[in-house]
Amino acid sequence: MTRIILTSLLLSFCCYTVLVYLYCDTNKIPPGDIARNGWAVWQKNNCQSCHQVYGLGGYMGPDLTNIAAVRDRKHLYTFIKYGTGRMPNLQLPDEDVNAVIEWLSWVNKTGETKVAASAVRWTGTYSINKQQ
């Protein structure tokens, strides 16, 4: 009996893994794209400790998944370059600031901060409905 339960659990796990893999959206940053450098800047400066993307990360600053859709480039540049009273000035060179803005624009195209329950598929993935 135990063997049957364990085998069916294992089979369910394998089937689910295959389904998630097949249905997942594969939006990868193309090699050579400046957004890749931006991702490195994001990681190196630990922006994730204060900000969320795709709903994951710290809560000191706002979620930045769709920030590129609601703020213009100048606004993003000013915040990232100089900080504010609450956001630190990370002393980033212009090259890094521009790269991280490109990365935030890419993130905006690939996800939503808030996903409507109706858009979630039975596999747990959801439709992006955005053109890159």
Ligand code: HEC
């Ligand atoms: C110590 C925590 C902290 C870190 C680290 C941090 N931020 Fe922030 N960030 C904040 C806070 C807090 C705010 C809100 C500031 C305000 O409104 O005065 C903010 C605001 C922003 C905004 C403007 C958001 C808006 O609504 O207009 C952007 C863009 C941003 N951060 C990007 C970044 C990037 C990119 C990095 C990494 C290079 C980073 N932040 C690192 C705390 C942080």
